[in-house]
Amino acid sequence: MLYINCPHCGMRSQNEFSYGGDASVKRPELNKEVSDQEWDNFVYNRKSLRGKHLELWQHISGCRQWIKVERDTATHEIFRTFKADEEVA
């Protein structure tokens, strides 16, 4: 069982959350020309890092907020959690 520290609600079990994938992916700016390759990178291509991975989770059975979680994909250790709009240094 993973325990995720929701920045809004505190420590909760993984059963309350649903996963949203890599949080480092940025949608291309819409007010400029976007190449097929840029769309590809946004929609499909993923680094899928082994080790520290910044990812999105939604506290679906809690406050329903999207949050960012920094987790190790090999050990499943969770280091830090952030609000969705928080910049991660």
Next chain:
Amino acid sequence: MQKYSIFNLVKNAFSNHENWDLAWKDPTPKEEYDVVIIGGGGHGLATAYYLAKEHNITNVAIIEKGWIGGGNVGRNTTIIRSNYMHDENGLFSEFGMDLWRKMSQDLNYNVMFSPRGIINLAHSDAQMNAYARRGNSMRLNGIDAVLLNREQVKEIIPMADFSENVRFPIFGGLMQPSAGTARHDAVAWGYARQADSMGVDIIQNCEVIGFDVSAGKINGIRTSRGNIKAKKVGICVAGSTNILAEKLNMTLPIETHLLQACVSEPVKPVLDNVVTFGAGHFYVSQSDKGEMVMGGDLDGYNSYAQRGNLPTLQHVLTEGIAMMPFLSKLKMLRTWGGIMDMSMDGSPIIDKTHIDGLYLNCGWCYGGFKATPASGWTFAHTIAQDRVHELNAGYSLNRFNTGHLIDEKGLGTKTWIS
């Protein structure tokens, strides 16, 4: 190579079976090979075998980080099927079914292929319609498919829950009678033994740490046991594809996820077929030892852990008990997990890359084991001829760019909701 036969079995009995040849050697890597296959799993071993057998290329090395057959070919639920709707998947898998049927003879190794049939259960009228459509598509591609109504399903699997007031009543099912199971380890060992006998070097405990690429062409690989030159390199490392891609500055349409399976304690024969639950993701078959072999959903988040988490297992087995209540009486014997290449459309990639002489075989999602022979056969063709075969033409890397996705299950790009 020493042939495995009843006569050799009797002959070796006189010497207490102490004089059998080793099934494969443990060579030191040579300085240079025509082809290097990275990954000594089912697909890598099959690729090397078909390179030697079909294309007469025997100066080949298989480079394996651990031991051969220690990854997903050693930790799956052994299901073999070709019940796909789309042409690309159907024709590819049905070609594989042919190889499965001949495999034990072809490899002189008993892979215990057991065509016991697979039944996908339907729990609504809409699902019955969808299965009728899939069954018809399969039959158009020459794959056997039978649509079963509720009574027919009840005759085959009476132990499933056919009571009236269940949440997901069984309306019927789609059966592929020629589908089945095989002994997974034997597949890896059979391919390894034959490849070795034709001159392929199987190099274990050798990790790839880098690639030697110049002017857009592959020249070789760097490993924990030294540099190896190679004219061609094939990557075949399900679960670790992203790690090798990073060393090549490639980003792929793949996420690495964890899939669990488990077996119960052995019980007397009760289930003759492979059965899947249609209102969730759960499948079950019974092994020759009597264990109920069960699996289902991914753990749901990126993982390289090769070990599972209990919430997912509990979720999957809840579905199993809804389908076959007697499963709740069994004790669980073992659980295990493997790491999957989850591609963004749920279909694999067997293709050339932008680097000359570098080939990619990845993205097998839930269905890598059954694809072992067809994957090896087509990957060997792609490497030997430097062009894709018509069977794997659809499994191109650039289909995500051109929009030619093979979206068999309608799961779209969110691998984690599958």
